[in-house]
Amino acid sequence: MKDKDENRLVAVKIMPNRWVGTSHSDFVIDHPSETELPWQDLGCVRFLNDVGYPYACDLLGVYRDSEHTYVVTTFATEGDLFSWCEGGVAPGHEREMVVQPIARQLMEGIQQLHDFGIVHRDLSLENVLMSKTDSGSFIIKIIDFSMASTARSFRNCIRGKASYQAPELHTDQEYDAYLTDAFSLGVTLYAVLLKDYPWLSTRPGGCKCFEYVKKHGFRAYLAKRKLRNSTQRVVEFMSEPLVSLLEGLLTFEPNERLTLGERKWGASRRSIWDLTWLHEGPGKL
Structure with a gap:
């Protein structure tokens, strides 16, 4: 309006x-x-x-x-990230260059949110808005805090969309929502770069793609998965720094997953900021 x-x-x-x-x-x-x-x-x-x-x-x-x-x-001029990522350049080096500063804002945004003591619990393409500045750069806005919480630990409490849910949500073990938010960011980053989801569900038995990653590993999956509407493999459209970042965010084992560098972790865990992609992008061809 x-x-x-x-x-x-x-x-x-x-x-x-x-x-x-x-x-x-x-x-x-x-x-x-x-x-x-x-x-x-x-x-x-x-x-x-x-x-x-x-x-x-x-x-x-x-x-x-x-x-x-x-x-x-x-008002966000460019709509949500789901709509935005359908356009633009094709997956590959140039798209990584465009997405990298957007991804950095998104990671910083959730890191700061956690440092305020708030977990989002419903991160997705649809819950990130984009606005274009007069200079042509993009600013992101995170929306929909209707599932957010000031608690950090949960048990038997599934939140978020099926593709974005960390595997530990489907167990009866207590889980850390800082780390489930990080997993959701990994799915979001994959989707905006590849114009496709890595899997449709993380529920056990709910998606063959996810089960393949579980059995063979993320890198093996990238080598096998084809780009949407293409015969080429997904791995051909990703730089090694990006693969390392996604692999760290989408690790199934929470204790091994990259953190977002929140203050409460201190120096006890590796974070996304220890990797090069968020600082330098995909590098030179």
Whole structure:
């Protein structure tokens, strides 16, 4: 919609009053099994705005009439990452060059989110927005904090979309949401670079591609998997620094997965910032 006072486009999310209720406690009482919590999303965005977090949309206002509640935020000119990644140059060296600064922002954004004590738990292409600046560069905004939490450890609690869920979510073991967010970022980065998902589900027995990685390893999978609508193998379209980064983020064993460099890890774990791709990109051909 257009804000006529400010002469600018804004994004407006419209929710029926009968569904959203009047408060978070009201919503939870009426929807005890709901995993997406709209008032939590609003509260999280307001907090992030207050602390100057650069990767959230600005919450401009919440309005209500007799039937609907309207949440107004700043507008992202390029839409979400899912729509954006369908266009642009083909997978390969040039696409890595374009995506690398976007990926760096995304990784920094989630690292900072974790350092604020917030885990997202629903990272995906659809939950990252893109805006183009006057200079032609891109700025990312992370959205949809309706599954976010200030807790870090969970058990028997599956969140997020099937392709992005870390394997440990499907066990009865306690898991670290810092590391499950990192896994989701690995899937997101793969998808935006290859214009395809690495697998459709990480649930045991839910996807043959995922089962192949589980049995043979990520690098063997890249050597076997064909680029979408092509006879060429995916590995031919990835630099070695990128493969190393993805392999570290998509490691099935949480204790071996790369961290995002959060303060709470200290120097006890390898992080994505120890690898070269986020600093230098794919390098020269």
